[in-house]
Amino acid sequence: xxxxxxxxxxxxxxxxxxxxxxxxxxxxxxxxxxxxxxxxxxxxxxxxxxxxxxxxxxxxxxxxxxxxxxxxxxxxxxxxxxxxxxxxxxxxxxxxxxxxxxxxxxxxxxxxxx
Amino acid sequence: xxxxxxxxxxxxxxxxxxxxxxxxxxxxxxxxxxxxxxxxxxxxxxxxxxxxxxxxxxxxxxxxxxxxxxxxxxxxxxxxxxxxxxxxxxxxxxxxxxxxxxxxxxxxxxxxx
Numbered sequence: 001x002x003x004x005x006x007x008x009x010x011x012x013x014x015x016x017x018x019x020x021x022x023x024x025x026x027x028x029x030x031x032x033x034x035x036x037x038x039x040x041x042x043x044x045x046x047x048x049x050x051x052x053x054x055x056x057x058x059x060x061x062x063x064x065x066x067x068x069x070x071x072x073x074x075x076x077x078x079x080x081x082x083x084x085x086x087x088x089x090x091x092x093x094x095x096x097x098x099x100x101x102x103x104x105x106x107x108x109x110x111x112x113x114x
Numbered sequence: 115x116x117x118x119x120x121x122x123x124x125x126x127x128x129x130x131x132x133x134x135x136x137x138x139x140x141x142x143x144x145x146x147x148x149x150x151x152x153x154x155x156x157x158x159x160x161x162x163x164x165x166x167x168x169x170x171x172x173x174x175x176x177x178x179x180x181x182x183x184x185x186x187x188x189x190x191x192x193x194x195x196x197x198x199x200x201x202x203x204x205x206x207x208x209x210x211x212x213x214x215x216x217x218x219x220x221x222x223x224x225x226x227x
Binding site: 033035041042043044045048058059088090092102103104105106107108 | 155158218
C-alpha cells in the first residue's frame with residue numbers, strides 16, 4: 001500500500017492563479033480531510049468528506065473547493081490564490097467512526113503564493 | 115464541537131517520564147480521545163487512542179479519568195527523538211456537522227540530553 005499520496009510536493013503560485021492539490025489513498029478509507037498548517041501553528045481543518053459524493057466544510061473553508069467523486073481521491077482546489085494561503089497542506093484519511101481511528105497523513109504540499 | 119486545551123510547551127530530559135495533559139470539558143458520549151505526534155516538515159502520526167480508563171501500547175500510555183473531561187498522555191523514558199509537537203483530538207470520527215476532527219494548538223515537547 002502506498003498509503004496517502006499528495007502531489008505536488010512544492011508549488012509556487014502568483015496571486016490570482018488557481019490550482020488543484022491532489023490527494024489519493026489506497027486503503028479504502030471512507031473519511032478524508034484537508035488541513036493547512038501555517039509556520040509555527042497547529043493544523044486547521046479546511047474541508048472533509050465522509051464518503052464519495054459527500055463533502056463538508058471545516059474550520060477555514062473560504063477560498064477552497066473540494067470534491068469526492070471516488071473513494072480514493074480527494075482533490076483540493078484553490079480558486080484564486082492569495083498570499084494568505086501560503087502554507088503546508090496535509091491530506092489525511094481514516095476509517096469512519098471510533099474516533100476516526102488512526103488518521104493517516106500524506107507528506108504534505110508546501111505552497112507559496114507570491 | 116468538543117475543543118481541547120493543552121500546555122503550549124514542556125521541557126524534559128532524556129530518560130524521564132513525560133505526562134502531557136489535555137482538557138476536553140465538552141466531550142460527548144460517543145467521542146474518542148486520540149493523540150498524534152508531529153515532527154517538523156512531516157504530517158502528524160497516530161500515537162494512541164482511548165475511550166475510558168487506561169490504554170497502553172508499545173510507545174505510550176493514555177490515562178482517562180471516569181468523567182472523561184481530561185486525558186493524560188504518558189511517554190516513558192523519553193529520548194531526544196521524542197522532541198516533537200503532540201496533539202490531542204476529541205471526536206467520534208463520523209465527521210458530522212457538529213463533530214469534526216479538529217486539532218488544537220498542540221504541546222511542543224523539548225527533550226534535552
